[in-house]
Amino acid sequence: MSEKTLQIKGMSCGHCSARVEKALNAIDGVTAAVDLEANSAKVTLLKEVSDETLKAAVDNVGYEVVGIK
Template identity: 50%
Template sequence: MKKKLLVEGMSCMHCVNHVKNALSEISGVTDVKVDLEGKNAVVEFDNVDDEKFKAAVADAGYEVVGIESL
Protein backbone atom coordinates (compact mmCIF):
# COMPACT_ATOMS: atom_id res chain seq x y z
CA MET A 1 0.00 0.00 0.00
CA LYS A 2 0.99 3.62 -0.40
CA LYS A 3 -0.20 6.72 1.47
CA LYS A 4 0.63 10.40 1.47
CA LEU A 5 0.98 12.00 4.90
CA LEU A 6 0.51 15.76 5.07
CA VAL A 7 3.10 16.96 7.59
CA GLU A 8 3.23 20.36 9.31
CA GLY A 9 6.29 21.81 11.02
CA MET A 10 9.08 20.87 8.59
CA SER A 11 11.28 23.83 7.63
CA CYS A 12 14.63 22.37 6.51
CA MET A 13 16.41 19.23 5.35
CA HIS A 14 17.15 18.33 8.98
CA CYS A 15 13.37 18.16 9.52
CA VAL A 16 12.98 16.00 6.40
CA ASN A 17 15.57 13.54 7.72
CA HIS A 18 13.87 13.43 11.14
CA VAL A 19 10.51 12.57 9.58
CA LYS A 20 12.02 10.07 7.13
CA ASN A 21 13.94 8.27 9.88
CA ALA A 22 10.92 8.17 12.20
CA LEU A 23 8.69 6.66 9.51
CA SER A 24 11.37 4.24 8.28
CA GLU A 25 11.65 2.71 11.76
CA ILE A 26 8.02 1.55 11.74
CA SER A 27 7.76 -2.21 11.24
CA GLY A 28 6.14 -2.91 7.87
CA VAL A 29 7.33 0.29 6.15
CA THR A 30 9.24 -0.51 2.95
CA ASP A 31 9.94 2.98 1.51
CA VAL A 32 9.65 6.63 2.56
CA LYS A 33 10.00 9.76 0.44
CA VAL A 34 9.67 13.14 2.17
CA ASP A 35 9.00 16.36 0.22
CA LEU A 36 9.87 19.56 2.12
CA GLU A 37 8.23 21.95 -0.37
CA GLY A 38 5.10 19.82 -0.65
CA LYS A 39 4.97 19.34 3.13
CA ASN A 40 4.31 15.63 2.77
CA ALA A 41 5.72 12.15 3.06
CA VAL A 42 4.82 9.27 0.76
CA VAL A 43 5.04 5.96 2.58
CA GLU A 44 4.97 2.47 1.07
CA PHE A 45 4.07 -0.21 3.59
CA ASP A 46 2.45 -3.52 4.41
CA ASN A 47 -0.32 -3.47 7.02
CA VAL A 48 0.47 -0.39 9.14
CA ASP A 49 -2.24 1.53 11.01
CA ASP A 50 -2.52 5.30 10.37
CA GLU A 51 -2.13 5.96 14.11
CA LYS A 52 1.39 4.50 14.00
CA PHE A 53 2.34 7.02 11.30
CA LYS A 54 0.85 9.88 13.33
CA ALA A 55 2.61 8.76 16.52
CA ALA A 56 6.01 8.36 14.85
CA VAL A 57 5.82 11.82 13.26
CA ALA A 58 4.60 13.38 16.52
CA ASP A 59 7.47 11.74 18.43
CA ALA A 60 9.86 13.35 15.92
CA GLY A 61 8.33 16.76 16.73
CA TYR A 62 5.99 17.28 13.76
CA GLU A 63 2.28 16.85 13.07
CA VAL A 64 0.37 14.75 10.53
CA VAL A 65 -2.58 16.92 9.51
CA GLY A 66 -3.97 14.59 6.87
CA ILE A 67 -3.56 11.17 5.27
CA GLU A 68 -4.46 10.31 1.67
CA SER A 69 -4.52 6.86 0.11
CA LEU A 70 -2.62 6.64 -3.18
Protein backbone atom coordinates in the same frame (compact mmCIF):
# COMPACT_ATOMS: atom_id res chain seq x y z
CA MET B 1 1.39 -3.30 -0.76
CA SER B 2 -0.24 0.12 -0.59
CA GLU B 3 0.74 3.78 -0.62
CA LYS B 4 -0.34 6.73 1.49
CA THR B 5 0.56 10.40 1.45
CA LEU B 6 0.94 12.18 4.78
CA GLN B 7 0.59 15.96 4.96
CA ILE B 8 2.99 17.11 7.67
CA LYS B 9 3.05 20.46 9.48
CA GLY B 10 6.15 22.01 11.03
CA MET B 11 9.02 20.95 8.76
CA SER B 12 11.19 23.88 7.71
CA CYS B 13 14.57 22.45 6.66
CA GLY B 14 16.40 19.39 5.42
CA HIS B 15 17.15 18.31 8.99
CA CYS B 16 13.42 18.34 9.78
CA SER B 17 12.52 16.22 6.78
CA ALA B 18 15.38 13.80 7.51
CA ARG B 19 14.10 13.27 11.08
CA VAL B 20 10.59 12.54 9.84
CA GLU B 21 11.86 10.20 7.12
CA LYS B 22 14.05 8.32 9.61
CA ALA B 23 11.15 7.97 12.08
CA LEU B 24 8.78 6.61 9.42
CA ASN B 25 11.37 4.24 7.94
CA ALA B 26 11.99 2.82 11.43
CA ILE B 27 8.48 1.32 11.39
CA ASP B 28 8.52 -2.31 10.29
CA GLY B 29 7.04 -2.64 6.80
CA VAL B 30 7.28 1.07 5.93
CA THR B 31 9.35 2.78 3.25
CA ALA B 32 9.00 6.56 3.28
CA ALA B 33 10.26 9.48 1.20
CA VAL B 34 9.71 13.01 2.52
CA ASP B 35 9.17 15.99 0.21
CA LEU B 36 10.07 19.11 2.19
CA GLU B 37 8.69 21.57 -0.39
CA ALA B 38 5.31 19.81 -0.44
CA ASN B 39 5.33 19.27 3.36
CA SER B 40 4.46 15.65 2.75
CA ALA B 41 5.72 12.11 2.99
CA LYS B 42 4.95 9.35 0.50
CA VAL B 43 4.74 6.12 2.44
CA THR B 44 4.81 2.65 0.91
CA LEU B 45 3.37 -0.02 3.19
CA LEU B 46 4.66 -3.55 2.71
CA LYS B 47 2.21 -4.79 5.36
CA GLU B 48 -0.74 -3.38 7.31
CA VAL B 49 0.27 -0.33 9.38
CA SER B 50 -2.37 1.83 11.04
CA ASP B 51 -2.68 5.57 10.43
CA GLU B 52 -2.29 6.02 14.20
CA THR B 53 1.12 4.30 14.08
CA LEU B 54 2.28 6.59 11.27
CA LYS B 55 0.98 9.69 13.10
CA ALA B 56 2.66 8.64 16.35
CA ALA B 57 6.05 8.24 14.65
CA VAL B 58 5.82 11.78 13.23
CA ASP B 59 4.47 13.23 16.51
CA ASN B 60 7.34 11.62 18.47
CA VAL B 61 9.92 13.62 16.52
CA GLY B 62 8.06 16.92 16.98
CA TYR B 63 5.92 17.35 13.87
CA GLU B 64 2.20 17.02 13.14
CA VAL B 65 0.34 14.94 10.58
CA VAL B 66 -2.53 17.10 9.36
CA GLY B 67 -3.88 14.71 6.74
CA ILE B 68 -3.53 11.22 5.30
CA LYS B 69 -4.64 10.30 1.78
